Each structure stands twice: as C-alpha cells, then as structure tokens.
Amino acid sequence: MKYAVWLDGIILDIDLTDMLLRQYKGEDVELPLIDKIYPDWNEFKKIFKEDIIIVSPYNEEKTRMIIKKLGDFPFIYSDGKTKPSKKPMEVLFSSFSLDPLRTIVIGSSPLDLLSIRFYDSRVKFVCIKRKANCSKYSPYLQVDNLMELVKSLKRLKIEGN
Numbered sequence: 001m002k003y004a005v006w007l008d009g010i011i012l013d014i015d016l017t018d019m020l021l022r023q024y025k026g027e028d029v030e031l032p033l034i035d036k037i038y039p040d041w042n043e044f045k046k047i048f049k050e051d052i053i054i055v056s057p058y059n060e061e062k063t064r065m066i067i068k069k070l071g072d073f074p075f076i077y078s079d080g081k082t083k084p085s086k087k088p089m090e091v092l093f094s095s096f097s098l099d100p101l102r103t104i105v106i107g108s109s110p111l112d113l114l115s116i117r118f119y120d121s122r123v124k125f126v127c128i129k130r131k132a133n134c135s136k137y138s139p140y141l142q143v144d145n146l147m148e149l150v151k152s153l154k155r156l157k158i159e160g161n
Contacts, residue, residue: 001158002103003048004092007056007066007075009108010146011041015131017109020057020083031058033066038130044146045071053096055105057082083111089119104140104158106149113137 008016013036023029045052054075056063063077076091089105092098100122107113108130114137116123126149127134127142135142143149 002051002098004053004055004105006107006112007054009130010106010128011037013038016057017111024081024085040146047150055088055092084114086115086118089116110134110137113139
C-alpha cells in the first residue's frame with residue numbers, strides 16, 4: 001500500500017482550506033509557510049517511510065525547502081490550482097504509477113477528499129480530524145490522529161505492501 005499524505009493539515013500544523021478554495025476560484029493567494037509539525041507525523045513516518053509520497057499545495061521551491069527538513073520523501077508540488085481540483089491527483093498517480101486500489105490518500109479537510117473523488121472514487125481517503133470534519137463526505141476512515149490511523153489499518157490488515 002502507498003500513502004499519499006497532504007503536507008498541509010497532516011504534517012504541517014496549518015489549515016489552508018479557505019485560501020486554497022479562494023485560489024481554486026481564481027484569486028491570487030500567497031500561501032503562508034509554517035515550521036510547526038504535528039508530533040504524530042514523526043511516529044507515522046517511521047512506520048511507513050518507504051511507502052509515503054508527500055502531496056504539497058506549495059510551489060516547487062517551497063515544497064523542496066519543507067521536504068529537506070522532513071527527510072527524503074518523494075513528492076509532488078502545485079503548479080497552480082490544487083484543492084479541490086483533480087489535477088494534483090492526476091500528477092500523483094501518473095508520476096508514481098500508482099494503483100488506485102493500492103493507494104490511500106491522507107488529508108484533513110473536505111477539499112482533500114474532493115480532490116481524490118474528482119480523480120477516482122476507488123481510491124481510499126482517510127480524514128485525520130485536525131481542524132475539520134470530513135464525515136459528511138464519507139471518507140474510507142476518519143480518525144483523530146495518525147497513530148489512531150496506524151491502529152485502524154492494522155485492524156483492517158491493510159497497513160503494508
């Protein structure tokens with residue numbers, strides 16, 4: 001199983017939902033950067049390091065700067081509109097030749113979920129309830145943090161390759 005993890009809201013303690021929606025609608029929005037990382041990210045990355053791909057709403061330069069601090073992870077970055085566009089998912093799946101049935105996208109907002117649904121509804125989406133609730137959009141799983149996700153994946157026997 002591969003895990004596509006949204007940088008904002010899952011790794012970085014920042015909620016860009018409103019700004020990304022405004023950007024999607026055509027406004028020129030400068031996305032702020034933050035260095036604060038959620039503490040559960042470090043444990044999660046130790047468990048799934050080889051299977052993680054980072055999905056970033058930032059441009060290439062900002063994404064590379066952040067990834068350098070996180071460790072060596074494959075990633076995709078934004079070259080324009082991201083959420084709720086399906087374009088980032090098209091780039092993700094084509095760049096890494098991912099199988100939609102063997103990929104879990106991890107996000108923290110309904111826009112993350114819509115991006116994947118617009119691309120391919122077969123892909124499992126997990127919502128981590130950081131600042132928003134995705135339940136009305138029927139995610140595959142919704143949990144409070146990444147370590148709860150690890151436990152759920154183990155219970156479901158889908159955590160590894």
